[in-house]
Amino acid sequence: MNEDSPFPKHSERRDAAANRQRIVTAALKLFEENGIEDVSMNQIATEAKVGPGTLYRRYHNKSDLCLDLIQDSIDRLFTDMDSYLDANSGLSPDARLMGLLRLLIRFREKKIDLLKGVDVLVSKKHTFINSPLHDKLQKLFVGLFEEMADSSSSLPTSVFKADLLIATFSNQFYLFQKETRCYSPEKFLTQLDALFLKK
Amino acid sequence: MNEDSPFPKHSERRDAAANRQRIVTAALKLFEENGIEDVSMNQIATEAKVGPGTLYRRYHNKSDLCLDLIQDSIDRLFTDMDSYLDANSGLSPDARLMGLLRLLIRFREKKIDLLKGVDVLVSKKHTFINSPLHDKLQKLFVGLFEEMADSSSSLPTSVFKADLLIATFSNQFYLFQKETRCYSPEKFLTQLDALFLKK
DNA sequence: ATATTAGACGGAGATATCTCCGGTTGTCAA
DNA sequence: TTGACAACCGGAGATATCTCCGTCTAATAT
Numbered sequence: 001m002n003e004d005s006p007f008p009k010h011s012e013r014r015d016a017a018a019n020r021q022r023i024v025t026a027a028l029k030l031f032e033e034n035g036i037e038d039v040s041m042n043q044i045a046t047e048a049k050v051g052p053g054t055l056y057r058r059y060h061n062k063s064d065l066c067l068d069l070i071q072d073s074i075d076r077l078f079t080d081m082d083s084y085l086d087a088n089s090g091l092s093p094d095a096r097l098m099g100l101l102r103l104l105i106r107f108r109e110k111k112i113d114l115l116k117g118v119d120v121l122v123s124k125k126h127t128f129i130n131s132p133l134h135d136k137l138q139k140l141f142v143g144l145f146e147e148m149a150d151s152s153s154s155l156p157t158s159v160f161k162a163d164l165l166i167a168t169f170s171n172q173f174y175l176f177q178k179e180t181r182c183y184s185p186e187k188f189l190t191q192l193d194a195l196f197l198k199k
Numbered sequence: 200m201n202e203d204s205p206f207p208k209h210s211e212r213r214d215a216a217a218n219r220q221r222i223v224t225a226a227l228k229l230f231e232e233n234g235i236e237d238v239s240m241n242q243i244a245t246e247a248k249v250g251p252g253t254l255y256r257r258y259h260n261k262s263d264l265c266l267d268l269i270q271d272s273i274d275r276l277f278t279d280m281d282s283y284l285d286a287n288s289g290l291s292p293d294a295r296l297m298g299l300l301r302l303l304i305r306f307r308e309k310k311i312d313l314l315k316g317v318d319v320l321v322s323k324k325h326t327f328i329n330s331p332l333h334d335k336l337q338k339l340f341v342g343l344f345e346e347m348a349d350s351s352s353s354l355p356t357s358v359f360k361a362d363l364l365i366a367t368f369s370n371q372f373y374l375f376q377k378e379t380r381c382y383s384p385e386k387f388l389t390q391l392d393a394l395f396l397k398k
Numbered sequence: 399a400t401a402t403t404a405g406a407c408g409g410a411g412a413t414a415t416c417t418c419c420g421g422t423t424g425t426c427a428a
Numbered sequence: 429t430t431g432a433c434a435a436c437c438g439g440a441g442a443t444a445t446c447t448c449c450g451t452c453t454a455a456t457a458t
Contacts, residue, residue: 013423013424013425013434013435013436014424015423015424015436015437016435016436016437019436019437040414040415041414041415041416042413042415050437050438051437051438051439051440052415052416052438053416053417053418053419053436053438053439054436054437054438054439056415056416057437060416061415061416119371156386156390157390157393157394159380160376160380160393160394161394163375163376163380164363164367167366167372168363170371172318172366172369172371173362173363173366176362177359181358181362187355191356191359194356194359195359195360195363212405212406212455213454213455214406214407214453214454215405215406215407215454218406239443239444239445240444240445240446241443249407249408250407250408250409251446251447252407252408252409252447252448252449253406253407253408255445255446256406260445260446
């Protein structure tokens with residue numbers, strides 16, 4: 001969807017780039033002022049001084065837009081995870097998984113508002129195509145689960161466990177635990193530890 | 200929301216009841232013909248020959264409407280669960296939990312289309328108030344987890360486990376497993392068994 | 399039977415989402 | 429520099445959601 005590859009065949013046209021920048025700036029400003037929920041795509045288009053068509057051509061919906069606004073943070077999360085794994089290859093798989101979860105939950109908390117506008121961990125509405133973020137986490141987690149698996153476990157179980165673990169960070173589950181069950185990030189991690197690691 | 204208590208103080212007005220019936224009939228017909236996704240509230244109102252205001256006064260959104268359409272099934276699920284527990288009080292908590300999960304997944308499969316229009320397992324959008332279905336399942340599951348808990352477990356963990364177990368039946372998770380991971384209901388139950396029971 | 403009134407009814411209209419397409423402009427090749 | 433085209437732009441408008449309020453009516457009390 002987003003043409004963010006390092007060297008796209010044709011780089012973005014100048015006017016397109018300018019519009020994109022104005023949209024992003026307008027969105028951040030309005031989100032800041034009114035909260036994501038209360039800002040419509042129309043408002044964003046007006047504030048950015050572009051037509052609705054221009055806005056929708058670039059971002060199919062508010063979710064897409066929010067995703068773009070945190071793309072940098074997502075990239076940073078991934079590099080942080082990779083370097084954590086590099087630096088701690090001596091630790092047990094359990095310990096490394098906890099390390100990754102700590103990074104993930106820190107990211108989730110930092111971007112909690114923008115994340116409310118987009119469920120990057122699962123899929124676009126109605127079509128169950130994985131998001132890149134899900135794929136990456138999935139790969140990391142499955143690897144670690146496999147590493148810690150004894151002979152009685154099997155790959156399907158690791159995949160299922162990874163999917164479920166990732167799902168705990170969805171808006172649906174994570175915010176319910178935070179707001180209704182009043183879990184702090186630390187308590188939350190403790191529960192994950194008890195359920196997914198202490199086997 | 201829905202005044203379905205056995206003997207409401209004032210019973211529904213005759214015209215109101217008639218309208219409700221026409222709405223339900225119209226909705227079922229249109230959902231059947233076009234699929235839930237492709238039917239708008241407007242269409243339903245038109246087909247039922249009521250104004251949009253009338254429709255929206257009764258059902259705040261399509262999700263509410265779908266919920267009403269499966270309310271009977273939900274009630275039946277609960278009574279089935281209760282009588283299962285009565286009839287099998289001799290079994291281990293693990294076995295009883297599996298029994299309940301089998302009933303739940305059968306219900307989920309039977310009503311899979313209407314359930315796509317409503318996430319009864321979690322909450323209304325944005326406000327994290329539990330649905331009655333969540334509350335009931337929560338209570339049943341926590342009870343069984345507590346029963347099977349050894350001294351090293353604690354109540355918070357049982358609550359968390361129950362929440363997570365219920366969340367696996369959400370559209371988000373369940374349909375992803377079914378459609379993308381190609382899990383049959385049986386395979387799905389096997390995974391739940393491995394993760395939540397075989398401790 | 400009639401008056402009273404709580405509550406339901408309808409539909410106009412405010413707002414939002416999203417599309418379509420005629421017109422415009424940046425880019426690149428010549 | 430210029431021509432041609434791919435890509436982008438704007439905004440009108442189709443459709444959907446949801447609300448508001450003047451009007452009407454079913455239920456109850458007298």
